[in-house]
Amino acid sequence: MARVRSARVRILAWVLVPLFVFMASSLAIVGSLLLSENSREIDSHLEREANELNLLASNGVDPNSGKAFDSAEALLRLYISRTIPDEFESMFVQSNGVVLAKASDRSGFQVDRNLELIEIANETDRVSLGSIQTEFGSARYIVVPVSGSNDNGALVAVIYSDLYSAGLRQLLTQLAGYLLLAFACVSAIAWFVAGRVLAPIQGLREATRKISSGELNQRIEVQSSDSELGMLAEDFNKMLDRIRESFENQRQFIDAAGHELRTPLTIIQGHFELFKSDPKQNADSAEVVAEELVRMTRLTQELQSLTKADDPNFLRLDQINSDDLCSYLASLSKLKLQGLEIEHESFEFVADRQKLIQIVLQLVENAQKYAGEKPRIRLTLRQLGDEVLVGVEDSGQGVDPEERERIFEPFYRSKASAGSEGSGLGLALSRAIAKAHGGDLEVADSELGGAKFTVRLPIHK
Secondary structure (H helix, E strand, O other): OOOOOOHHHHHHHHHHHHHHHHHHHHHHHHHHHHHHHHHHHHHHHHHHHHHHHHHHHHHOOOOOOOOOOOOHHHHHHHHHHHOOOOOOEEEEEEEOOEEEEEOOOOOOOOHHHOHHHHHHHHHOOOOEEEEEEEOOEEEEEEEEEEEOOOOEEEEEEEEOHHHHOHHHHHHHHHHHHHHHHHHHHHHHHHHHHHHHHOHHHHHHHHHHHHHHOOOOOOOOOOOOOOOHHHHHHHHHHHHHHHHHHHHHHHHHHHHHHHHHHHHHHHHHHHHHHHHHHOOOOOOHHHHHHHHHHHHHHHHHHHHHHHHOOOOOOOOOOEEEEHHHHHHHHHHHHHHOOOOEEEEEOOOEEEEOHHHHHHHHHHHHHHHHHHOOOOOOEEEEEEEEOOEEEEEEEEOOOOOOHHHOOHHHOOOOOOHHHOOOOOOOOHHHHHHHHHHHOOOEEEEEEOOOOOEEEEEEEEOOO
16 A cells, blocks of 8 residues: 555656556547548448449440440449459349349459348439448448339449458557557656656655664765755755764763763762861851852853854844944953953944854953963954954964864863863854854964964854
């Protein structure tokens, strides 16, 4: 039952059923037209026999008297003696109910013994065409009455239509066989081609079934990438790669988050046990617990922000003026961003103002950690083509080339950050915000001697 409902069968049914109906109806129409033309040829031939007899009666001369025919019998005997029937044709003449003569046909038809035809000839007083059943099948006949001065007679000509059209019917039967064979070949080829074309769909079905059972390594074999189904298979494989990568990142993220949360929880549990045993002697434990709770709160908030970065409502876009943004950062630098140099161009762009400031503060905070005793930190804001470039560079020791991608991974700690405080989520969250804008966050060497982090954002989103 599943095979009948398959897309392969339904597609072939929609194609082959109309094709079969068209071929059958075409054969029926052509056969009907040819057989009708065949019947007209038979009647036309019989009518020519009647015309030739009339022509002989009008213009002929009785060889016995040398005058016009006065006797029906003499006319009929002369006509039948001069006539040689065609294949599948026979004729005879009769007078006053008696068969006078039969044409010498080559097939041995005994038409002159057909009592039904003799009776029809006796009773007919005008030229008439008709059909009759004989031992050789259906036949067409014509009766041509002839009247003389003293007698009456008739010419009876018969063409056995079933035998006459047998060759045509055999040809139509052969044509039907050839068409049926062609239809079978077309069906086989269409079945094969449909199977090849729909192979990615079957592969997709098998892959999704295995993926639902947890096998994320499944991929669809792509036969051809220049078709819609081939491109679908490629896109599906890419989607599987992203899903697998997402699951792997999620697993690593959960493992890292669990590891980061385990430390403050262990500290809190240990100090809480001390505090319970003797609150007065271990009052300092309450301060440690409070600090660790603050650290856990900040960590969970950053984790929530990182997991929501793909949410369509993650950003609140505003029209930002670069002059206003840099004025705000300059006033902020007087409070807690000491040593910050700001260089900018005047232009406007679209971005989430609060999250952009969050990135800048994170990058400046990192620069202050690693810029040395006399830090020099520079913030630049400029437009390049259809991009906004926000750069933060410092005079520190920079980032090793082999770590320039890994530092954006959640919870990764570089060699330079060993022993320093922090959740390890700042740069990961900053890059996630940049990508949510349709941009990115990159790191390179700075002219100041340290690292230069550059946020690239589209000027319009």
